[in-house]
Amino acid sequence: MSTLTLLAEANGSNVIAAAKAGDLAAFEQLMRQYERMVLVTALRLLGSLHDAQDASQEVFLKLYRNLGKVEASGNISGWLYRVTVNACHDLRRRRPDSVPMEDAGELRSREADPAEQSAEQERRCVLQLSLRMLSEKERAALVLRDLEGLTTEEVARVLGSSEATVRSQISKARVKVKGFVERYFRRHV
Secondary structure, eight states: OOHHHHHHHHHHHHHHHHHHHHHHHHHHHHHHHHHHHHHHHHHHHHOOOHHHHHHHHHHHHHHHGGGGGGTSOOHHHHHHHHHHHHHHHHHHOOOOOOOOOOOGGEEEEEEOOHHHHHHHHHHHHHHHHHHHTHHHHHHHHHHIIIIIIOHHHHHHHHHHHHHHHHHHHHHHHHHHHHHHHHHHHHHHH
């Protein structure tokens, strides 16, 4: 876990305690602190901004309802990742024919020249397309490990799997993504 995440977790324990005591401003602060993490993760897992927003809303509703179960000194980001993955899984089950993959780059502003922007947009699009071909478990493991930067141990905890299973899922996912990307660029160059 990064130093920044550890600092946020330490600061978050006071905010969690206040939110548990009924302080709505503290809960709003928690939402602001973690909304981007939850939304970006959901977008990467679902591929649709609309679906990601729905999943994010569900995640924060669950957080509000389950504040008593969240340890003040615990790992709230790990809990939120786990709930986000589950919310995305549930949403996919309810809406199997979701909207086509959207560009995760829409969530951040870019100030690059048009050629760079176009190339970056194509790379993100190819990545999103490659994520679509993975199983839900492979996608979740790869997104959490390679795109969100969690350790294998943290991914295993979030997904409720062993580290060996997570390593296997990530390895298979990387091979599939690499093969897809190579085929895509061979056809489109």
